[in-house]
Structure formats: structure tokens, C-alpha cells
Amino acid sequence: xxxxxxxxxxxxxxxxxxxxxxxxxxxxxxxxxxxxxxxxxxxxxxxxxxxxxxxxxxxxxxxxxxxxxxxxxxxxxxxxxxxxxxxxxxxxxxxxxxxxxxxxxxxxxxxxxxxxxxxxxxxxxxxxxxxxxxxxxxxxxxxxxxxxxxxxxxxxxxxxxxxxxxxxxxxxxxxxxxxxxxxxxxxxxxxxxxxxxxxxxxxxxxxxxxxxxxxxxxxxxxxxxxxxxxxxxxxxxxxxxxxxxxxxxxxxxxxxxxxxxxxxxxxxxxxxxxxxxxxxxxxxxxxxxxxxxxxxxxxxxxxxxxxxxxxxxxxxxxx
Amino acid sequence: xxxxxxxxxxxxxxxxxxxxxxxxxxxxxxxxxxxxxxxxxxxxxxxxxxxxxxxxxxxxxxxxxxxxxxxxxxxxxxxxxxxxxxxxxxxxxxxxxxxxxxxxxxxxxxxxxxxxxxxxxxxxxxxxxxxxxxxxxxxxxxxxxxxxxxxxxxxxxxxxxxxxxxxxxxxxxxxxxxxxxxxxxxxxxxxxxxxxxxxxxxxxxxxxxxxxxxxxxxxxxxxxxxxxxxxxxxxxxxxxxxxxxxxxxxxxxxxxxxxxxxxxxxxxxxxxxxxxxxxxxxxxxxxxxxxxxxxxxxxxxxxxxxxxxxxxxxxxxxx
Numbered sequence: 112x113x114x115x116x117x118x119x120x121x122x123x124x125x126x127x128x129x130x131x132x133x134x135x136x137x138x139x140x141x142x143x144x145x146x147x148x149x150x151x152x153x154x155x156x157x158x159x160x161x162x163x164x165x166x167x168x169x170x171x172x173x174x175x176x177x178x179x180x181x182x183x184x185x186x187x188x189x190x191x192x193x194x195x196x197x198x199x200x201x202x203x204x205x206x207x208x209x210x211x212x213x214x215x216x217x218x219x220x221x222x223x224x225x226x227x228x229x230x231x232x233x234x235x236x237x238x239x240x241x242x243x244x245x246x247x248x249x250x251x252x253x254x255x256x257x258x259x260x261x262x263x264x265x266x267x268x269x270x271x272x273x274x275x276x277x278x279x280x281x282x283x284x285x286x287x288x289x290x291x292x293x294x295x296x297x298x299x300x301x302x303x304x305x306x307x308x309x310x311x312x313x314x315x316x317x318x319x320x321x322x323x324x325x326x327x328x329x330x331x332x333x334x335x336x337x338x339x340x341x342x343x344x345x346x347x348x349x350x351x352x353x354x355x356x357x358x359x360x361x362x363x364x365x366x367x368x369x370x371x372x373x374x375x376x377x378x379x380x381x382x383x384x385x386x387x388x389x390x391x392x393x394x395x396x397x398x399x400x401x402x403x404x405x406x407x408x409x410x411x412x413x414x415x416x417x418x419x420x421x422x423x424x425x426x427x428x429x430x
Numbered sequence: 431x432x433x434x435x436x437x438x439x440x441x442x443x444x445x446x447x448x449x450x451x452x453x454x455x456x457x458x459x460x461x462x463x464x465x466x467x468x469x470x471x472x473x474x475x476x477x478x479x480x481x482x483x484x485x486x487x488x489x490x491x492x493x494x495x496x497x498x499x500x501x502x503x504x505x506x507x508x509x510x511x512x513x514x515x516x517x518x519x520x521x522x523x524x525x526x527x528x529x530x531x532x533x534x535x536x537x538x539x540x541x542x543x544x545x546x547x548x549x550x551x552x553x554x555x556x557x558x559x560x561x562x563x564x565x566x567x568x569x570x571x572x573x574x575x576x577x578x579x580x581x582x583x584x585x586x587x588x589x590x591x592x593x594x595x596x597x598x599x600x601x602x603x604x605x606x607x608x609x610x611x612x613x614x615x616x617x618x619x620x621x622x623x624x625x626x627x628x629x630x631x632x633x634x635x636x637x638x639x640x641x642x643x644x645x646x647x648x649x650x651x652x653x654x655x656x657x658x659x660x661x662x663x664x665x666x667x668x669x670x671x672x673x674x675x676x677x678x679x680x681x682x683x684x685x686x687x688x689x690x691x692x693x694x695x696x697x698x699x700x701x702x703x704x705x706x707x708x709x710x711x712x713x714x715x716x717x718x719x720x721x722x723x724x725x726x727x728x729x730x731x732x733x734x735x736x737x738x739x740x741x742x743x744x745x746x747x748x749x
Contacts, residue, residue, distance in 0.1 A: 136505035136642055137471035137565065139573045145461075149468045151547065152456035153562055155516040157554040186455035197474040197516070197560035228470065231560070235476045241516035241550070241560035243472055246456065254458045323455055327457065422436065 112209060113202035113234070120209055120232055127213035130226035131369075132193070138228035140193060140245065147249045151181035155241035166287045171303045173215025176242045177179065178304050181223060182324040182379035184257050185306070188255040188315025193221045193228045193245045194220060195370035199235035212240070217339075255315055255322035255383065260340035264320070264384040266397035269310045272329055274300035276375025277357055280364040308391045314383045317383050317390040322383040328374040328420030330408050332382060333397075337407035338341040343400045344384075345409045350396040373417040381410065431528060432521035432553070439528055439551055441571045446532035450547035451512070458565065459512060466568040471502035474560035479620075483557065485711055486605045488527040490622045492534025495561045497623050500697035501557045501643040503565035504625075507634025508573040510562045512547045513539060518554035531559070542627050557724035560588060567634075574634055574641035579703040583639070585716035586708040588700045591648055592687065593619035595694025599683040613679050623698045629711045633702045636709040641702040643674035647693040647739030649703060649727050655725035662719045663703075669715040692729075693735040 112120050125133060132138040143149075156176050158164050167175075180193040196216065208237070216227055228245075248254050276300030281290055290298050299305065312375075314322060321340060323332050329346070337344045353361065353368035361368035383390070384399050406414060431439055444452060451457040462468075475495050476574050479697050486494075500510040515535065517529070528551075535546055547564075567573050597620030602608055609617050618624065633641060640659060644653050648665070655664045672680065672687035680687035702709070725733060 135573075135575050137469045137508070137563070138569060139506060139508075140468040140470065142465050142467050143462075145464065148461050149459045149564065150456045150510070151514055151562070152460065153514040153516045153548060153560075155439075155518060155560065156550055157518050158553055160552055160554060183455040187458060189456065189458075193470070195472040195562055197468055197562075199474060199476050199556075199558055199560075204739045223510055229472060231473045233474055233476055234478055235479060235556055235558065237555050239518055239554065240558075241472070241474065241518075241558075243470070243514055243516075243562035244456070245468065245470055248458060254454075256454050369637055373450040418729045 112200060112204045112206055115206045117232065120206060123206055123210050124213040124230065126276045127210050127226040128217035128220065130228050132226060132228040140228070141283050141380050143247050144249050146330065147247045149244040150184055150187050150189040150248050151243060152180055153241060153243040154180050154183065155239055158238040166282050167302055169211035170215035172240065173212040174219045174303050177216050178306055179326065179379055180242045180244035182306060182326070183418055184244045185311030186255065186322050186324045186381060187248060188322060189246035189248035190309065190312055191223045191225050191244055191246045192303045193225050195229040195243050197231040197241040199233050199239040201236060201238060202234050204238065223378070227240045252315060255319055257321060257323060257339035259334050260321040260336050260342050260344065260384040260399050262399055262401045264399040265389065265395045266344055266346065266387050266399060267383050267385060267389040267393035268380055268396045269393045270306060270380030271300060271323060271378055272351055272380055273353070273357060273372035273375045275304060275377035276371035277360045280366060281360055284364050287324035294356055296358055297356065300378060306379055307392060310381055314381065314390045314393065318387045319385040320384040322381060324379045325380040325382055326376050328376040330373050330418040331376070331420030333408045341402050342423060343399060343403050343407065343409060345400060345412060348396040349393065355365060374417055374420050376420055431519060431523040431525055432670055434525045436551065439525060440608040441522040441523055442529050443532040443549065446529050447536035447539065447546040449547050451545060451547040459547070462566050463568050466566050467566050469506050469508040469565035471499055472560060472562040473502065474558055475501050477557040485601050486621055488530035489534035491559065492531040492539045493622050495559045496535050496538035497625055498698055499561045499563035501625060501645070503639050505574065505643045505700060506567060507630050507641060508565035508567035509628070509631055510542045510544050510563055510565045512544050514548040514562050515546060516550040516560040520551050520557060521553050523557065531683045535541060543669040547599060548695035567746060574638055574702065575716065576640060576642060576655050578657035579640040579661050579663065580717050581661055581718055581720045583665055583705050583718040584708065584714050585665065585717030585718060586702050586704060586712040587715045589625065590619060590677060591644060591670055591699055592672070592691035592694045594623060595690035596677055596679045597621065599685065600679055603683050608611045613675055616675065616679055619697065623697055626711060629700055631699065633700065633709045633712065635707045638702040638709060641700060644697045644701055645695050646740050647695040649692050649734050649737040650695070650739030652727045655703070660721050662722050662728060663716060664719060664731060665716040667730045669713065691734045692734055692741050695739055711746040
């Protein structure tokens with residue numbers, strides 16, 4: 112990258128993630144339909160913190176950087192339309208890796224008919240990619256916010272829960288080259304979360320009211336909804352049982368699969384509340400009731416055993 | 431920051447840069463006027479690369495992170511309305527520094543009636559702040575793009591040129607505590623560039639066609655316009671003469687002030703082309719003519735002496 116220089120590096124990104132909107136001081140996005148509103152969210156991936164560069168290819172890193180940001184746009188019931196990326200990378204980063212990163216972003220963007228409309232690249236000791244996602248939300252219905260869950264609603268989910276954490280544990284325990292074939296989907300959930308585009312749009316269109324994505328852990332993310340909405344959310348144990356593969360992975364890692372399910376996060380599975388039948392792609396995993404006591408989220412009515420969730424910081428020193 | 435934890439750190443940012451749009455998976459911005467388009471740009475500041483943490487207070491870092499991004503929005507002729515910030519910081523960063531950073535961002539945002547509508551915070555070895563700015567542009571006039579300069583137009587500028595580079599050189603030479611009083615405005619130009627809000631809007635309203643900001647160096651930035659527009663841009667030496675203070679700073683630093691003026695960058699001064707009188711706050715510094723030969727930018731008709739510009743990467747090893 113250092114030898115290629117900034118100009119050639121930016122050109123390489125443009126070739127691999129093309130957009131006619133890119134290349135000026137800022138990108139101008141098309142005039143939206145009347146009553147459209149713009150939706151914006153940002154999330155960074157830092158080497159050594161959010162990913163292990165020995166396990167994560169540049170291509171998958173690019174995909175994941177888009178996926179996790181578009182999940183936040185989808186979690187509002189909005190449609191992702193564009194992204195910008197601020198990339199900081201060590202001078203020795205091969206240009207081919209930057210190209211792979213751009214191709215990964217572009218592949219995921221294309222799933223949504225979206226484009227990389229701008230960016231920034233700079234040299235830094237630690238590889239960091241900060242993506243900002245831009246979406247549109249139209250029509251009269253409100254966006255699907257954390258504070259809109261209501262007693263009597265079902266809790267519904269689209270996607271797997273606990274798989275990304277299981278994949279991380281397997282990578283830590285066995286390394287990337289020794290994953291049993293029947294468990295590779297768990298590793299893939301960690302390295303390249305598989306989200307079906309536009310399920311958030313569908314959820315809003317079919318009457319869901321609150322939504323978030325499972326990024327920090329099931330209990331943590333549902334606590335955000337329950338607290339903002341002043342409700343109790345009860346999860347049905349039967350609906351989130353570990354699959355045989357998840358149970359096997361837990362055996363290998365000498366851990367309890369329920370820790371992954373309840374506090375793993377990083378699945379970016381959409382979690383919504385609705386009074387209607389589950390939207391296409393969603394299944395019922397719990398229900399919303401009136402706030403009772405100080406427990407925002409329960410499991411079959413009980414206090415959940417794992418509730419810490421993914422941490423952006425190291426644990427504070429315990430005394 | 432590590433002891434405060436993620437939750438308290440985010441809360442501290444929210445107290446110091448408040449917005450009712452913040453706090454959900456993504457921020458929903460108000461429905462714009464008909465024919466409004468959204469404008470988006472991103473730029474990161476990396477410790478040790480874009481700023482020296484020994485010279486730059488967290489408050490000024492926050493201000494500059496907003497200023498440099500809003501300059502890109504203004505350079506399209508658009509109105510900045512919001513920003514999101516992805517912050518990566520070492521665990522030992524004091525919470526007070528995060529608060530100062532948020533206050534700095536908020537002070538600059540408030541100059542534009544804009545708000546910090548979202549963000550992300552994570553632990554990382556190197557302090558990095560990646561801001562994405564969001565703006566609106568309305569009406570029938572096109573945005574002010576790089577490719578819209580035309581022969582016969584004036585080149586106009588709003589703001590100082592070379593001051594930020596002079597400030598950096600003074601800080602390197604003398605340290606932050608030994609700057610002569612009559613040169614402190616140069617240091618301020620480096621640490622806290624002083625842009626008057628909405629000059630970009632005014633330039634578009636009064637008929638400017640192309641615009642950019644002086645971020646990478648005058649020659650580099652004008653070359654971007656000249657190349658995209660297929661024109662020659664000629665700078666008038668008389669219009670960009672070093673001030674007595676700039677000349678004195680150059681004496682102190684044993685350098686040629688013209689290097690700062692022509693290749694310094696980081697001033698974020700708006701550079702525009704127009705056939706009309708200079709818009710309010712702008713002055714004439716050159717003119718646009720037909721493309722001739724291979725020289726996109728000239729100074730009084732000659733090849734400019736300093737044309738390298740600010741570099742995001744280290745210089746490649748010379749052989």
C-alpha cells in the first residue's frame with residue numbers, strides 16, 4: 112500500500128467497489144420519495160479487538176463491515192442504500208488485501224443494490240475500518256425503535272442466535288484449519304454473518320413495532336428494548352435450544368452453549384416485537400408482557416443465567 | 431474509560447453532545463424538503479498521523495474532526511445537518527478526555543445547528559476518530575462538483591492558505607509552549623481551523639460551479655478540479671502572498687513559506703470557480719482557462735514549484 116501510494120490505493124478500491132457517486136468531496140445521493148427520511152449508523156472493526164487478522168480474510172472483513180452496519184439500518188425497518196468507509200491500515204498492507212477488502216464490501220453492498228459512495232484512507236499502526244451506512248425509510252409508519260414494544264406482543268427473530276460466538280470459540284480452541292466439517296457454518300457465522308437482505312423492511316411493512324439486531328448478546332439487546340419500552344420480555348427456552356452442532360461445539364470448547372446463546376452477540380439476527388404473525392423469515396422466540404419488578408428480560412419467567420454480553424472494552428480490573 | 435465502561439462512556443458523550451436522534455440502532459433524520467438530496471462524506475483523524483496528542487487537546491480534536499468533515503459537505507454547496515463518530519481509544523483514556531472530545535464536536539456542530547446523531551466506541555491501541563458528516567442540498571442547481579470549472583471563470587477562495595502547515599511547522603520547531611504571540615493564529619489554524627459556516631451554501635446560491643476545500647494542498651486540490659474539468663487553473667501569485675507573520679514563521683523554521691502555501695493543505699479553505707463576482711467572504715486568487723499542454727495548474731502561467739501535497743501514507747522508500 113505504501114509503495115502503491117494513496118492515489119493508486121484509492122483507484123484500486125474504486126475499481127473493486129465502483130460507484131459513480133464516489134470521487135468528489137462528498138457523495139450526493141438521489142432525491143428520495145416524498146416523506147422519505149435518511150437513516151444513518153456507524154460501526155468500526157478494529158484488528159485484534161473485533162477480528163483476528165490470522166483468521167479473517169480481507170474479503171470477509173469487507174463483507175462483515177457492511178453486514179454489521181446494514182443490520183443496524185435494517186433494525187430500524189429501513190432500506191440500506193449506500194455506505195462510506197474510513198480505512199486505516201499499516202503501511203505494509205498489500206494492495207491486494209485492500210482490493211480484496213473492497214471486493215468484499217462491494218459483494219455485500221450489491222446484495223442490497225447499494226454502493227460504496229465515499230471513503231478515506233490513511234496509514235495507521237492498527238488495521239481499522241469504520242463504515243457508516245445510509246438508508247432510507249418511507250411512508251407513514253414510524254421507524255422500528257427500541258421504545259415501541261408493547262405488552263401482548265410476540266418476540267420474533269430472523270437468523271441464528273449464538274452461532275457467531277460458537278464460531279469464535281471454535282477458532283480460538285482449534286484454529287482455522289481444524290474445524291470439523293459439520294461445524295464450519297458456526298465459524299462462517301463469526302467471520303461472515305449470513306443476513307438475508309430486507310427482512311427488516313418486511314417486518315416494518317407487516318406491523319412489527321420495535322426491532323434491534325443481536326449484536327451485543329441476546330439478553331443485552333433485548334434489555335435495551337425492554338428498558339426503553341418499559342416492558343418485560345420473556346424468552347421461551349424451547350425456541351432457542353442449542354442445535355446439535357452448537358451443543359457439540361460447546362463440548363469441544365468445554366463451555367455451556369447457553370452462554371453463547373444468551374450473551375454471545377455478533378449474530379446480527381433481527382429481533383422484533385409484533386402483535387401479528389411472525390413476518391416472513393421470522394419465528395416466535397418469546398413474548399412481551401407488562402413490566403414487573405426490576406427484571407427487564409426473563410427466560411421462561413426466570414432470571415437469565417448469562418447476561419453480560421459482548422464488551423467493547425476490556426473488563427475493568429476486579430478488586 | 432476502561433473503568434467507567436462502555437455504557438457510562440456512551441452516556442458521557444451523550445451528555446456533552448446531546449441529540450434526541452441518538453440512542454437507537456440508527457438515527458432517523460427528518461424528512462427533507464422536496465428535491466433535497468443527502469450529501470455524505472467521511473474522514474478519520476489518527477493519533478500520530480493527523481495529530482500529535484501532545485499538542486492537540488481532546489476538545490480541539492473533537493472540533494477539528496467535525497470541521498474537516500463539514501468542509502467536505504460545504505465544498506459541495508450543501509448544508510451540514512448531522513454527524514456520526516466512530517471512536518477507537520486506548521483503555522487508559524480518561525473519561526474526562528472523551529467528554530472534552532464530545533464537547534468539542536458539539537461546539538462545532540452547534541455552529542451549524544447540527545447534531546451528533548450516532549456513534550460507536552471501542553478500545554484500540556491508537557486513538558482514532560472517524561466522523562461521517564451528513565448534509566442536505568436542495569433546489570434545482572447542481573451540487574458544486576470538481577468537474578464543473580469552465581474557462582473564463584474566476585478562481586475564488588474563502589479562508590487562509592498555508593496557515594495550517596505553518597502552524598504544524600512551528601509546533602514541531604518550538605513546541606506548543608514557545609509560540610510567539612503574533613504567530614499563535616497559525617498554530618490555531620493547525621489545531622482548530624476557523625471556518626465560517628455556510629460559505630459553501632452562499633457560493634452555490636450566487637453561481638459558483640466547481641468547489642473543493644484546501645485539505646491536501648493548494649496545487650493538489652486545484653489539480654483535482656482542473657483534471658476533472660479538463661481546464662487549466664492559473665493562480666495569481668499576488669493574491670496568495672505570504673503574510674508578514676507567515677514569512678516570519680518560515681524564517682524561524684528555515685523554510686520557504688511558498689511550500690506551505692502551495693502544498694500545505696489542512697486549511698480547509700473553500701476554493702471555488704465562478705463567472706460572477708466573488709461570493710461574500712471569498713476573494714479572487716486566480717482564473718480558469720482552456721486546457722493547454724499537460725499542466726493542469728500554473729502560477730502566473732508557470733509550473734508551480736511545490737506540488738506534492740499532504741500525504742496519507744509515508745513517502746515510499748526512494749532508491
